Amino acid sequence: MTAEPPPTVVDVLIPVAVDTAYSYRVPKGLALAPGDFVVVPLGTRQTLGVVWEARSAGGDNLKQVVSREDWPPVREPLRRFVDWLAAWTLSPRGMVLRMAVRAPEFAGAEPVRIGLRRAGPPPTRMTPARLRVMTVLDSAEAEAVTSKKALAEAANCSAGVIDGLVDEGTLETVALPPDPLPPPPDPDATAVVLDPAQAEAAAALAARAAERRFTVSLLEGVTGSGKTETYFEAVASALRSGRQTLILLPEIALTAQFLDRFAERFGVRPAEWHSGVSVRRRARAWSGIASGEIKVVAGARSSLFLPFADLGLIVVDEEHEAAYKQDDGVSYHARDMAVMRGRFEEAAVVLASATPSLETRVNAETGRYGHLRLASRYAGRSMPALAAVDMRRDAPPRGRWISPPLAAAIADTVADGKQALLFLNRRGYAPLTLCRSCGHRFTCGQCSAWMVDHRFRGALVCHLCGYMERKPDHCPHCGEVDALVACGPGVERIAEEVATLFPDARRLVLSSDMPGGTERLRQELDGIARGEVDVVVGTQLVAKGHNFPNLTLAAIVDADVGLANGDPRAAERTFQLLQQVTGRAGRGEAPGRALIQTYQPDHPVMRALLTGDVERFYRTEIDARQRAGLPPFGRLAGLIVSATDRHAAETHARALARAAYAATGGDPLARAADAAPSIEVFGPAEAPIAMIRGRYRFRLLVKAPRSADLQGFLRRILAEGPKPTGSLRVAVDVEPQSFL
DNA sequence: CGCTTCAAAGCC
DNA sequence: GCTTTGAAGCGT
Secondary structure, three states, rough: OOOOOOOEEEEEEEEOOOOOOOEEOOOOOOOOOOOOOEEEEEEEEEEEEEEEEOOOOOOOOOOOEEEEEOOOOOOOOOHHHHHHHHHHOOOOOOHHHHHHHHHHHHOOOOOOOOEEEEEEOOOOOOOOHHHHHHHHHHHHHOOOOEEEHHHHHHOOOHEEEEEEHHHHHHHEEOOOOOOOOOOOOOOOOOOOOOOHHHHHHHHHHHHOOOOOOOOOEEEEEEOOOHHHHHHHHHHHHHHHHHEEEEOOOHHHHOOHHHHHHHHHHHHHOOOOEEEOOOOHHHHHHHHHHOOOOOOOOEHHHHHOOOOOEEEEEEEEOOOOOOOHEOOOOOOHHHHHHHHHHHHHHOEEEEEEEEEOOHHHHHHHHOOOOEEEEEOOOHHHHHEEEEEEEEEOOOOOOOOOOOOOOHHHHHHHHHHHOOOEEEEOOOOOOOEEEEEEEOOOOOOOOOOOOOOEEOOOOOEEOOOOOOEEOOOEOOOOOOOOEOEEEEEEOOHHHHHHHHHHHOOOOOEEEOOOOOOHHHHHHHHHHHHOOOOOOEEEEOOOHHOOOOOOEEEEEEEEEOOOOOOEEEEOOOOOOHHHHHHHOOOOOOOOOOOOOOEEEEOOOOOOOHHHHHHHHHHHHHHHHHHHHHOOOOOOOEEEEEEEEEEEEHHHHHHHHHHHHHHHHHHHOOOOOHHHHOOOOOOOOOOOOOOOEEEEOOOOEEEEEEOOHHHHHHHHHHHHHHHHHOOOOOOEEEEOOOOOOOOO
8 A cells, every 4th residue: 555645736725706726836845635724826915725625746837835824724524515605605615715714814913912910129109000000919819910901900090000010120021821711611510400392302402413413403492482491402412422513693692691591501601703702802712613622602604614623513593584694795594504514514403493484494394304392481481462453443643653552551561660672673763754845755865765764863864775864954845944744653753752651761772773783782682681671662683582581561563564565575574573572572480461563463474473373374374485486495596786886786687687588588577487487587676776885786586496497597697697897796695495 | 198097807 | 805907088
């Protein structure tokens, strides 16, 4: 048996928008294997890349690899995942690799932390601030080494005082070793108490997590059934077999509350991975995950690309959440990609939700996924009592939106020292402003949608394209002063109504456009959980996987919003959202109730919510999907055209639609249900335009009965259709479906 | 004829 | 994605 000759040529995938791996010559004395991080020349610059393939032949006229980075290599399952994901989303492999290597790029730059310790006699000139610093240092342990910032904080002085002491020679700086990693989560840290239904599901999941085999399970449990505690037992099982776990959460659900719950069960918090984590901590986490020392990561969708050494379990919490869809750059659905990552890693995947998506339900029903159910609430707690308020009969006074029955319910709740949640999926004060004198409607100059009154900010904002202007005091059309009227409610207006009705109640408005970003939002959510608010008025983000133990009333201000917006998922989304919101009530000791204000109490979505006949709702929706050939039975993809110029985006989208119809032999710009034999294209007329991060997006939906048809078709129109120019970009977003 | 601007074409 | 390149636009 002869030893394998060392590779002389390597194909290196580079994290830029290129699909092919480039070949480089390996310099003598450098041993390279697939997965190794390398620095290679690219054009005039040098860049980081990953060895994708290694060969031992030819390559004389190639450029040479510059060096090898001493980082843990990208393991084969992750490399295959990158390849697969790129093929599935029709994006360049380099762009997918980019998502996996963004963190280690910072790793090399991790700054050394500076600590301080006593080094000499007290300063000649002692001041109160200096004395405080000395006291802090003396009271600390023998090796009193802290960071400068921490020391300054402890001594209640500025960092300048400490610098002064260093100059005097009283203190000296030392390079701190990196903080030792916290101990691994302990599967036996606490005695676990589960009710029989939970215990049964937990045992099944734990068994799968111990199997070292790819499986997918749907954990479907009503709100408050203790899904989290149940899947924690799968985590414990993975820990016992020494394998790692990834818990995927929608970004917003990654709160202190979740981490604390984890810590209660396992003794320590899991490693965190989301946009709010600092570069240094991310670099630390990255290497800990790659080395296998970090056992459990709780992360947002970007954590799908982490370099796990031995991933045994992936939990996707709130699997139905639309937030799992990544829509810029590479478009992917994190839940589905989690399933595929699990497949490549031979890991168990658990999808958890109270209101699973239709495609996951179907996958469970057909036996492709395992199906575990928790039908009732944990610890004998009951589901909230549900009631509809028929707005045709119990109408609120003119210009008000809180009906008398709802107002009474809020009054009872607050009087009882409990919390009430008013849900309305509409940001701002009022969705429409018009002039009482001439009837002029304020519309967006850029995209003709209604301008939404944001009274807190004193502005009119277009929710479609983001255009914003100061709110004028006179009508721009007829010049009349003080004639502008706000029509309809937004959360701000509901909050105003609450203030009028209950002046003494502590109120909080939560909506995604709130200043302060996700960090502030997390704090507010934690604040509500601590009972610092009486009445919360919020948009959909209050629906998301948060536990408010003191909340006993959940009310839907207008349940009909979103039912008639043309989205093929409108009914499913509305049902999921409202079910999640009503499920917020009564999670603690006290029983909860939910009120649904609607003008259509007989609508199937309301019926399902009110009667709790979820099965019938799913049945109806799944049948409708099957008839329409939509996912999970047919395939749907979006061609997303985006540009900084609206006209360019629209024109290009139309041209692409034309190319698509031509390719199907169909009739351009008509809904091609009958014209196209196998591919159906919904043209731009059906596609909403939106502005995200300064770019107009136009979406062209393409429908096909089979995945292969769709992939080939998209490839063809992308190759043969009009080429995007300038700032125009085209991305492909494949809707979730069964792909296993 | 030079200088700026902007989109297109490679990158091994 | 980034860098180079080359053609078009504009002014002297």
